[in-house]
Amino acid sequence: METALSIHDLKKTYGNGVVALKGVSLEVPAGDFFALLGPNGAGKTTIIGISTGLVNKTSGIVSVFGHNIDEDPEIAKAQIGLVGQEINFNPFEKPLDIVVNQGGYYGIPRKEAAPRAEKLLEELGLGAKMNDRAMALSGGMKRRLMIARALIHRPRFLVLDEPTAGVDVELRRGMWDYLRTLTTSGVTILLTTHYLEEAEQLCKHVAIINKGEIVAKGTMEAILSAHGDGSNKEAGYKGGLLEEVFLKLTSNSV
Amino acid sequence: MTGLQMWISFYTMLRKDVVRMFRIWVQTFLPSVMTSMLYFLVFGTVLGSRIGSMQGVNYMTFVVPGLVMLAIVMNAYSNTSFTFFQSKFFARSIEEILVSPTPPWVMIAGFIAGGVVRGMIVGTLVMCIALFFTHIPLTLGGVTIIFSFALLSALVFALAGLVNGIYAKSIDGINIVPTFVLTPLVYLGGVFYSVHSLPTWWQTITYMNPLFYLINGFRWGFLGTSDISPLLSASVLATLIATLVGINWYFIRTGLGLKQ
Numbered sequence: 001m002e003t004a005l006s007i008h009d010l011k012k013t014y015g016n017g018v019v020a021l022k023g024v025s026l027e028v029p030a031g032d033f034f035a036l037l038g039p040n041g042a043g044k045t046t047i048i049g050i051s052t053g054l055v056n057k058t059s060g061i062v063s064v065f066g067h068n069i070d071e072d073p074e075i076a077k078a079q080i081g082l083v084g085q086e087i088n089f090n091p092f093e094k095p096l097d098i099v100v101n102q103g104g105y106y107g108i109p110r111k112e113a114a115p116r117a118e119k120l121l122e123e124l125g126l127g128a129k130m131n132d133r134a135m136a137l138s139g140g141m142k143r144r145l146m147i148a149r150a151l152i153h154r155p156r157f158l159v160l161d162e163p164t165a166g167v168d169v170e171l172r173r174g175m176w177d178y179l180r181t182l183t184t185s186g187v188t189i190l191l192t193t194h195y196l197e198e199a200e201q202l203c204k205h206v207a208i209i210n211k212g213e214i215v216a217k218g219t220m221e222a223i224l225s226a227h228g229d230g231s232n233k234e235a236g237y238k239g240g241l242l243e244e245v246f247l248k249l250t251s252n253s254v
Numbered sequence: 255m256t257g258l259q260m261w262i263s264f265y266t267m268l269r270k271d272v273v274r275m276f277r278i279w280v281q282t283f284l285p286s287v288m289t290s291m292l293y294f295l296v297f298g299t300v301l302g303s304r305i306g307s308m309q310g311v312n313y314m315t316f317v318v319p320g321l322v323m324l325a326i327v328m329n330a331y332s333n334t335s336f337t338f339f340q341s342k343f344f345a346r347s348i349e350e351i352l353v354s355p356t357p358p359w360v361m362i363a364g365f366i367a368g369g370v371v372r373g374m375i376v377g378t379l380v381m382c383i384a385l386f387f388t389h390i391p392l393t394l395g396g397v398t399i400i401f402s403f404a405l406l407s408a409l410v411f412a413l414a415g416l417v418n419g420i421y422a423k424s425i426d427g428i429n430i431v432p433t434f435v436l437t438p439l440v441y442l443g444g445v446f447y448s449v450h451s452l453p454t455w456w457q458t459i460t461y462m463n464p465l466f467y468l469i470n471g472f473r474w475g476f477l478g479t480s481d482i483s484p485l486l487s488a489s490v491l492a493t494l495i496a497t498l499v500g501i502n503w504y505f506i507r508t509g510l511g512l513k514q
Contacts, residue, residue, distance in 0.1 A: 014514060049514070052353045056513045074255055074355035082353050088346035097270075104266025105354035107259020149350070 002030035002065070004079075004157045004188035005051060010060030012046050012212075020046040022212040023060070028205070030065070030156075033180070033189045035199040035220075037242075038209035039250050044192045045085055047209075048161050052082045064157060078106065081155035083146045085162045085192075091135035095126055098134060099149050106153035113152060120148040124178065140171040147175070157188045164195060176202060200224075200242040210250040255355050263356040267364025268371070271337060275372050282333070283376055286325045290380040293321050294387045297446065309448050309479050314388040318381075319400075319473040320445030323407060325380040327440065327468070330373030330408040331415040332432060334366055338419030339428050342512065352513070358506040362416065362499065369412030370405070377404050390476055399475030399484070406491045407468045411436075413498035420502070420511045439465045449481040464494060 005028040012021040020043045028034045038044050049055030051062055053073060062069045064076040089098045096117055103113030121130045124144040129137060137145060143163055150158060160179070164172045176198060183189055193199050199206070200220060207217035216223050220242070227245040255263070275282040298314035305313040341348040351361055384390070392400075422428050443465030449457050460466050471487025474480035480487075505511055 054349055054352055054513060056509050074357060077353060077355040078255075080353065082349075084349060086346060088349045090341070090345045090347045101266050101270055102350055102354070104269075105263050105351050105356050107255050107262045107355075109262055110266075 003063075004028045004030045004032070004065060005190060006061075006063040006066075007047065007051070008061040010047065010050065010062060011058045012043075012050065012055070013058050020212055021050075021058075021060075024209070024212070024214055026207055026214060026217065028157075028188060028190055030188050031183065031186055032205050033183045033203045034191065035203035035206040036190060036192045036209065037196065037199060037206060037246060038192075042209045042250070043212045044209060045161055048082070048084075048159055048190070048192070052080055052159060053077055054082075054084075078153070079156045081150035081153065081158045083143075083150045083158070083160045083163045085165070087142050087146070089134055089142075089145065089149065091133065093134055094131050095121060095134055095137070095145050095148070096130040098145065099152050102149045103152040108153060117148065117152055120151055121145075124148050125174070140167045143167055144171075144175065147178075151182075155187070157190070158182065160189060160191045160193075162192055162194065164193060164198075172198070196243045196246055206242070208246060208249050215249045216245070255357065255360075260357065260360045263354070264360050264364045264367070267351070267361075268367040271333075271365075271368030272371055274337075275333065275368065282329075282372060283379065286329055286376045287379050287383065290321050290325055291383055293317070294384060298387050308451075309477065311477055311479075312388070315390055315477070316448075316473075317446055318384045318388060318390060319476045320443075320469050322377050322380050322384065322404070323465075323469050323472045324440050324445055326373040326377040326404055326408050327411040327465070328432065328436065329376040330369040330411040331418075331436060333372040334369035334412045334415030335419040335422070335428050335431070336415075337368060338365055338416055339422050339425070342419070343425075348512070358503055361506055362413075362502045365416050365419075366409065366412035369415055370408040373408035373412065374404060377408070392476070396475050396478065400472065403468065403472040403475055403487070403491075406488070406495065407472065410464075410468070410491060410494045410498065413495065413502060416502050417498060417505070420505045439463055440469075444469050444481065464490060467491065 005026070007024055007026040010021050010024040013019050024043065024047060036044050036047065046055055050057045051064065051069065053069065064079050067076040067079070069076045099117035099120060100110060100113045103117065104110065118130065121127055124147060126141060126144055126148065129141060134142070134145065147163065164175060167175065179189060180202065191199065191203065203220055205218065206220050206223050208215050216227060224241050224245060227248060294314070297317055302313035307313065308316040418428060418431050442460065443463045444460065449460050449466065452460065467482065467487040467490040470480040470482050471484045471491070474484040
């Protein structure tokens, strides 16, 4: 099976001496909806930052669809769409311009990027706001704008770093539905979130990271059966076991 | 990325910056025009008549090249340094480009292009104002030299501004260099006087000022006369451009000052 993201023995020590990653190895299968979970400061965003070219690694090998990020950074980056944790667009610009300009950075001409951007913004419920200033958007709208921006170049691999932080339940469900349709069209999704119940329902594979080390990885079912006691599943199970497993594996960090 | 894709990425960065500078033209174009007008009025019209001539031309005509150059370098520098710093710290929109496949040298070209455009626009506006105050006998060859030196100087200072923007850790880091380094270099580089009118020790110091070579090369295009050879001026500019391109490429390629 093709691998969307391959990470081998990835280490990162920041300039202030903080060791964020202690030799992480991970593989995200192509076409998967993959959850990367961990408490705050565990190293999730560092992994994403290194994979997308925003953070320099200390050592290790990272490849995106077989393209090493050190040897073929341009090809590797062209495969990825990133929805970062923080809002990172110019609030004085219009959503349509933000998305079209992002297409430009990937070499998509404006006449091609503009209708594509309009369609994405419409699909994500921002059609009426596409020509307003981005600063006028609500928190949930800003998140959706970031998703539209990340999809403008039709990436094969979408990385979502807590995309629903601060988003209300209804909008969150809408976003998950939208992302689920993306995976059915072949897009691989790597997701970090603190909404574990939703991750449990959405994701096929999961990796749990704690203090810079992967403490569990595999299919969602395998992780739940290996680390959970299974008692909830027998009594009309509707989710929630992942949270127990997560706490069990990461509780020493609290 | 193909050549066309790189061009589109470059054009996107340039277009975005140019749209921004025209949207806030009161902040980007007007201040230099106002300041230059005051300079021409005070130094040219009021004080100039008392100073008389310098290098064979009236003082007003003598200061025009320096003041146009002053406007070009200040605008090219501040546009690039501030735009880059803003996108790095305030909006964090630099990440839009860093995650894209745009190669480092296209990023450098894209960021400095806005500074060059702004420097050239403001330089042209200041030049037009100067023509209201004095007559400058321009020739076609002279205009070509003026344009070439203006472009190269804008390029040098846009590149220098990018180094500043990449490396600055706070807004103070952006303001300190223009105020305490660039302005003294410009004023002591021969905008308002000929180096030959200085004592020998001061002349020696002036020869170490890169701005002196820019202003004199530019002045040669206007007046056909300058303190030094225009070829020497062009050589200094070329060296500065090569050095600054190398520094910027290293910064962007390694992520120094940009990535954690």
